[in-house]
Amino acid sequence: MAASPLIQQLMEAFRCLPGVGNKTAQRMAYHLLERDREGGRQLSLMLQKAMDGIGRCSDCRTLCETETCSLCAGNSRDDTVLCVVENPMDVEALEQATDFRGRYFVLMGHLSPLDGIGPEELGLDGLGERFANSALQEVILATNPTVEGEATAQYISDMAREKGIRTTRIAHGVPMGGELEYIDSGTLSHAFSGRRDLT
Amino acid sequence: MAASPLIQQLMEAFRCLPGVGNKTAQRMAYHLLERDREGGRQLSLMLQKAMDGIGRCSDCRTLCETETCSLCAGNSRDDTVLCVVENPMDVEALEQATDFRGRYFVLMGHLSPLDGIGPEELGLDGLGERFANSALQEVILATNPTVEGEATAQYISDMAREKGIRTTRIAHGVPMGGELEYIDSGTLSHAFSGRRDLT
Known part of the structure; x- marks a missing residue:
């Protein structure tokens, strides 16, 4: 690798994101460095705020930065x-x-x-x-x-x-717009046995 | 959107990355928040360091954090x-x-x-x-x-x-392992006219 140590560390850090491998991490790092440093700084700031500031709602337990x-x-x-x-x-x-x-x-x-x-x-x-x-x-x-x-x-x-x-x-069955021949057999058998009266 | 303002801002910030749309940004934000806060903090730190610290080599003009x-x-x-x-x-x-x-x-x-x-x-x-x-x-x-x-x-x-x-x-032509019938005509004509003697 010919990239400088800091660029390599940045690429490595991007790999914590889901679905990001070596090549994508490289593209992301160089894209920000060459074309969008302001976006990179903003992302750094929001990440830091969110990682430290977001807890869980005391009521429904979802993620949020406030008490509820x-x-x-x-x-x-x-x-x-x-x-x-x-x-x-x-x-x-x-x-x-x-x-x-x-x-x-x-x-x-x-x-x-x-x-x-x-x-x-x-x-x-x-x-x-x-x-x-x-x-x-x-x-x-x-x-x-x-x-x-x-x-x-x-x-x-x-x-x-x-x-x-x-x-x-919630109902399980054939997804809207799907075609029967492409639906997996588990879903299809579920949809068949869970059939409803037409009113 | 039911997400809290800070989470929405984080998703928005992810969209500065190449190839990241709404859905991918949402997945990235929740992945870090739910499963990898340490990775998110590290990414924030490296982004901040890289965006501010990386300049251009005085010699070859590539990106690096040192003078050359x-x-x-x-x-x-x-x-x-x-x-x-x-x-x-x-x-x-x-x-x-x-x-x-x-x-x-x-x-x-x-x-x-x-x-x-x-x-x-x-x-x-x-x-x-x-x-x-x-x-x-x-x-x-x-x-x-x-x-x-x-x-x-x-x-x-x-x-x-x-x-x-x-x-x-550098030579232009048919990529190694490629098949002629799938090569675009510009490349093929370039490869044909640029043919070399077998030695």
């Missing part, structure tokens, strides 16, 4: 419906795609006993308190349709039912 | 051969691919009159001084095989010939 996130702090949301998701990105996706106006709870992961992630690690005791002390009428389980996501949904569903709260699971 | 780059400062290179390239990445590529032991000169671009990039902007006066005052016997023109790269090579070749220095151009 803007969704939890607002009064305009419906307190009787709670949507449980795995990640903060899922909240963004649901907010963009749906007209859901209830509250969220972000697990920051899923149950995975082999990795040492049990109910305590996901903060499910806090969720249990919420089930006991609130006006909750429905818990929507929007964890991922993976083995771990399903197990997590089942676990939380059992917790909610003990308190007499209705639980629902 | 390690290649120019070393005594082990051959002073009689000079390879002219457009970008610092080209130096890295040539160092990896070839056993070239001469010196480099990095233009940091190519002649492009429409964008206001003339000989002065590329530092060609400095290159001219080098042609006049050194023991140079060969100038290898390794600019890109584009219209601008060819024009730049031709311009520098004329400068060197005035001083009686031999100039060479």
Whole structure:
């Protein structure tokens, strides 16, 4: 490598980003150095602020820089419906795609006993308190349709039912615009057995 | 968007990187926040150091944090051969691919009159001084095989010939391992007319 030590260190640092290998890291480093130093300085500043300043909402446990996130702090949301998701990105996706106006709870992961992630690690005791002390009428389980996501949904569903709260699971099936012949057999069998009456 | 302002600013800052759009910026931001804060801090530090600390070698004009780059400062290179390239990445590529032991000169671009990039902007006066005052016997023109790269090579070749220095151009033709039927016609015609005797 002919690059100077500092440039090499910068390339190495870029490799912490997801999907960035040697070649992409090199392109990123030289792009900023040759064409956009101001952008690089701004990125450095925002990274430093975000890495140190962003914690978790005391209420829904999503990532935010304030004590409670803007969704939890607002009064305009419906307190009787709670949507449980795995990640903060899922909240963004649901907010963009749906007209859901209830509250969220972000697990920051899923149950995975082999990795040492049990109910305590996901903060499910806090969720249990919420089930006991609130006006909750429905818990929507929007964890991922993976083995771990399903197990997590089942676990939380059992917790909610003990308190007499209705639980629902987002529908699994053929994606809109998809073609049957290209859908994997697991999804297709799920969609077939979960068929609904046309009204 | 449900993300907190600081997270949104971080995503926005990531978009200064080449090939990073909204979705990739979101993934990068959440990846660092959820899984690799230390990596994010390190990236912030290296960015800040590099954006402020990296200048240009006074000799070959490549990017480096010292007065002259390690290649120019070393005594082990051959002073009689000079390879002219457009970008610092080209130096890295040539160092990896070839056993070239001469010196480099990095233009940091190519002649492009429409964008206001003339000989002065590329530092060609400095290159001219080098042609006049050194023991140079060969100038290898390794600019890109584009219209601008060819024009730049031709311009520098004329400068060197005035001083009686031999100039060479890297070969253009069919890439190794390529298949003729997939090569564009410009390259193929270049390769055909530039055919060489088998020895």
